[in-house]
Amino acid sequence: MPVGTQGSVKAIEHRELLAEDARIILGNTYHLYLRPGTEIIQKAGGLHRFIGWNGHLLTDSGGYQVFSLSDLRGISEEGVQFRSHLDGSLHQFTPERVIDFQRTYGSDIMMVLDECPPYPCDEEYAAKSNALTVRWARRSKEQEAKTERLYEHEQALFGIVQGSVYPAIREESARMLSALEFAGYAIGGLSVGEPADLMYRMIELTTEILPTEKPRYLMGVGTPENILEAVERGVDMFDCVLPTRNARNAVIFTSQGRLNMRNAKHATDFSPMDPACHCYACRSFTRAYVRHLFKAGEILALQLATMHNISYYLTLMRSAREAILSGTFPAWKQSVLGTIAVDESAE
Amino acid sequence: MPVGTQGSVKAIEHRELLAEDARIILGNTYHLYLRPGTEIIQKAGGLHRFIGWNGHLLTDSGGYQVFSLSDLRGISEEGVQFRSHLDGSLHQFTPERVIDFQRTYGSDIMMVLDECPPYPCDEEYAAKSNALTVRWARRSKEQEAKTERLYEHEQALFGIVQGSVYPAIREESARMLSALEFAGYAIGGLSVGEPADLMYRMIELTTEILPTEKPRYLMGVGTPENILEAVERGVDMFDCVLPTRNARNAVIFTSQGRLNMRNAKHATDFSPMDPACHCYACRSFTRAYVRHLFKAGEILALQLATMHNISYYLTLMRSAREAILSGTFPAWKQSVLGTIAVDESAE
Numbered sequence: 094m095p096v097g098t099q100g101s102v103k104a105i106e107h108r109e110l111l112a113e114d115a116r117i118i119l120g121n122t123y124h125l126y127l128r129p130g131t132e133i134i135q136k137a138g139g140l141h142r143f144i145g146w147n148g149h150l151l152t153d154s155g156g157y158q159v160f161s162l163s164d165l166r167g168i169s170e171e172g173v174q175f176r177s178h179l180d181g182s183l184h185q186f187t188p189e190r191v192i193d194f195q196r197t198y199g200s201d202i203m204m205v206l207d208e209c210p211p212y213p214c215d216e217e218y219a220a221k222s223n224a225l226t227v228r229w230a231r232r233s234k235e236q237e238a239k240t241e242r243l244y245e246h247e248q249a250l251f252g253i254v255q256g257s258v259y260p261a262i263r264e265e266s267a268r269m270l271s272a273l274e275f276a277g278y279a280i281g282g283l284s285v286g287e288p289a290d291l292m293y294r295m296i297e298l299t300t301e302i303l304p305t306e307k308p309r310y311l312m313g314v315g316t317p318e319n320i321l322e323a324v325e326r327g328v329d330m331f332d333c334v335l336p337t338r339n340a341r342n343a344v345i346f347t348s349q350g351r352l353n354m355r356n357a358k359h360a361t362d363f364s365p366m367d368p369a370c371h372c373y374a375c376r377s378f379t380r381a382y383v384r385h386l387f388k389a390g391e392i393l394a395l396q397l398a399t400m401h402n403i404s405y406y407l408t409l410m411r412s413a414r415e416a417i418l419s420g421t422f423p424a425w426k427q428s429v430l431g432t433i434a435v436d437e438s439a440e
Numbered sequence: 441m442p443v444g445t446q447g448s449v450k451a452i453e454h455r456e457l458l459a460e461d462a463r464i465i466l467g468n469t470y471h472l473y474l475r476p477g478t479e480i481i482q483k484a485g486g487l488h489r490f491i492g493w494n495g496h497l498l499t500d501s502g503g504y505q506v507f508s509l510s511d512l513r514g515i516s517e518e519g520v521q522f523r524s525h526l527d528g529s530l531h532q533f534t535p536e537r538v539i540d541f542q543r544t545y546g547s548d549i550m551m552v553l554d555e556c557p558p559y560p561c562d563e564e565y566a567a568k569s570n571a572l573t574v575r576w577a578r579r580s581k582e583q584e585a586k587t588e589r590l591y592e593h594e595q596a597l598f599g600i601v602q603g604s605v606y607p608a609i610r611e612e613s614a615r616m617l618s619a620l621e622f623a624g625y626a627i628g629g630l631s632v633g634e635p636a637d638l639m640y641r642m643i644e645l646t647t648e649i650l651p652t653e654k655p656r657y658l659m660g661v662g663t664p665e666n667i668l669e670a671v672e673r674g675v676d677m678f679d680c681v682l683p684t685r686n687a688r689n690a691v692i693f694t695s696q697g698r699l700n701m702r703n704a705k706h707a708t709d710f711s712p713m714d715p716a717c718h719c720y721a722c723r724s725f726t727r728a729y730v731r732h733l734f735k736a737g738e739i740l741a742l743q744l745a746t747m748h749n750i751s752y753y754l755t756l757m758r759s760a761r762e763a764i765l766s767g768t769f770p771a772w773k774q775s776v777l778g779t780i781a782v783d784e785s786a787e
Contacts, residue, residue: 100732104739108720129707129732136708137728145725360476361483373455378492381484385447385476392451392742 094119094151094332095403099128100144103337104395105403107146113372113404114411117149117201119332122194123158126184127177131197139199139244151202151332154191154253157209157281157313168208170225188229192236192250199244204279205233207253212286219257226255227269234273249276251310254299257282258291267302277308280328284314293322300327317346317409317433321426324413336406339438340398343387346405350435352380354398359384366397372404441466441498441679442750446475447491450684451742452750454493460719460751461758464496464548466679469541470505473531474524478544486546486591498549498679501538501600504556504628504660515555517572535576539583539597546591551626552580554600559633566604573602574616581620596623598657601646604629605638614649624655627675631661640669647674664693664756664780668773671760683753686785687745690734693752697782699727701745706731713744719751 095102095110097118102110110118120140125131129143137143140150156173159165163175172187188206195203207226210219230252237250252275256262270278280299283292296311303309310330311323320331336346343354347367352359354366359380366383367375374383374397386394409429416425442449442457444465449457457465467487472478476490484490487497503520506512510522519534535553542550554573557566577599584597599622603609617625627646630639643658650656657677658670667678683693690701694714699706701713706727713730714722721730721744733741756776763772 099736099738100729101736101738101740104743106720106740106743107724124736128736129728133708133728133732137710137726143726143732144729361480363484373453377454379484379490381476381480382447382491385480385490389446389448389471389475391446391448392739393448393453395739396451396453396743 094330095406096121096332096334096337097144097146098334099124100140102399102403104341104392104399105337107144107148109373109400110403111148113400113407115148115403115407117151118146120144120150120152120198120200121155121158122152122191122198122204123155123162125152125198126155126194127179131194135197139197141199141244149201150198152195152198152200152204153312154204154206155186155194156191156207159186160209160211168225170228172206172229173208188232189236192233192240196240196243196248199242199246200248201246202277203237203248203250205230205250205252205275207255207281209255209282209285210257212257212282214257216257216259216262219255219259219262222257223255223262223266226253227266230270230273230275234275251275251277251279251308253279253281253312254303255282256295258287258295260294260298263295263299264302267299271302271304275307277310277330278303279310279312281312283311284319289319289322292319293326296323296326296328303327317406318430320409321413321429324417325422325426331410336402337399340402341395343394343398344438345398346402346433348432350432351438353438354380354383354394355387356384356437366401367405370401370404370408372401374398374401375404441677442753443468443679443681443684444491444493445681446471447487449746449750451688451739451746452684454491454495456720456747457750458495460747460754462495462750462754464498465493467491467497467499467545467547468502468505469499469538469545469551470502470509472499472545473502473541474526478541482544486544488546488591496548497545499542499545499547499551500659501551501553502533502541503538503554506533507556507558515572517575519553519576520555535579536583539580539587543587543590543595546589546593547595548593549624550584550595550597552577552597552599552622554602554628556602556629556632557604559604559629561604563604563606563609566602566606566609569604570602570609570613573600574613577617577620577622581622598622598624598626598655600626600628600659601650602629603642605634605642607641607645610642610646611649614646618649618651622654624657624677625650626657626659628659630658631666636666636669639666640673643670643673643675650674664753665777667756668760668776671764672769672773678757683749684746687749688742690741690745691785692745693749693780695779697779698785700785701727701730701741702734703731703784713748714752717748717751717755719748721745721748722751 166174191206252270256266348369362380365375416422513521538553599617603613695716709727712722763769
């Protein structure tokens, strides 16, 4: 899922996302709640209408941004209090309010409010935090049952497995949430600084427990490598700012590895950013031109690099699905990891 | 002509320009000479190829930027010496070199090097400056004759009428240049701070003299009002950064006047930016959404506003052509001036 934090996937048009077969994008409840605010989205007739997006929308619960971005004032049984990073105003998110917001948005997939502990965090805190997250998940489920959808389409609610890097807590979390029978399950609190191996282990033991017939969504991950390893461990869905943020920093993902489009070596390279890619940017423009646009500070550089990286990621996911269906995933994955290993982006 | 200073019309894709029926865009010789440099453009096979643009290209002579942007070191009979605004490096432009650059670019329309005097400037300086501009124009014509095009397509060379706001000098300039038989004629040195009435008078007396069968191009102008007045006085071509620069500052041109998309009044306005416009931005998105994008600092705001303003300007020009052909220009112009008069952009 390309990330459209504030109701726009940065530097790319909706029709271009659809052309790359992006069927769902993510919006951030924290950002949208603060700006433009729930009232304006309600007046517009929901988030799809407000932003003019005809595909699906997943909104997160805002929890992650409250913990990472806002000035956090306190966590209680009731919810979280925080000050806006925009104007310092004081706000409270509770599991119930967060469901209400997402009812107003009309998100196709709603997420429960959770606490995302930092890494590292000690086992005692992780256990206490997870217990709270599970109690909040139950209240979210109850609020979902108590409230009606406001628009024509169905809304699914996903629970979020936490537990930091502690196997027993992760397993407990996965079991408790499975019992609550969510429409899908997210794995949260990973890719927050822990070693990749530890992340993969946590994914593995979580997906072992989660019901196989429901989607599993690894939140905020990640690099192509991370995604392939997680897919192999049974994860179905991902979101990450990496393709779009990297693009704006001139770093592109290609079939020839990770390239930095500012590098001097591209100055007279009149081949496409990625010869294997069929996006408009790769069909129409050369590395030399894209490099020039980055060096000259042109907005078009951000547009073309973003379009390409989105295309790369969505093609990667489509290819992974095809490889799974044809029973060739392990070999396919190895071949992709070979191309991914080339990284000149830090040169 | 939308302005693509550094080889990109800011914040809009080439295919979107073509979709709005932009058949020619402008590139700036000064900028392109400094970055990426003539050598890279030559290696790419010309400017069309370097930037991947299949429409026509006009390049200016670089004169205007040398006088307005660089650290000017001196004007001599030979040419101009200046230091780059990018790195302070020392460069010289002569009429001959500027033709050579544009041969390398392969510009469909090349412009002669001219001196663009500031406003105000005294009559003596204006006369001396114009005499130099005319001598440079003659040398440009000779250099054009001495050199060959490097690519398949024809290259036209335009002269530039100067003379500040002095009727006699303007007329002298127009007469001398007409005698040199350029493929087209630009009117330069206007819209540099003089009152609009004075500009219109200068245009009028210049177009009276210039041959009617050749295109007349008013450089760097302007607002929709300016353009309509100049069209009425016989001008055929324009370039201006106004539609694109204004767009990036949230100011849009519409059939309902000039709007500032940051204004609070648009917060819950779910109508299109311009109900009369058929561009993708107006077909797909509301003022409320575009305002949100501007307030949130989203790049998509710049993309949508730019696309719309380009569409507005090109529709304006198309409508002017149709009105002229159907003999209804004066009435049509009055009706457009009525809508243009509304300006809430400074509110």
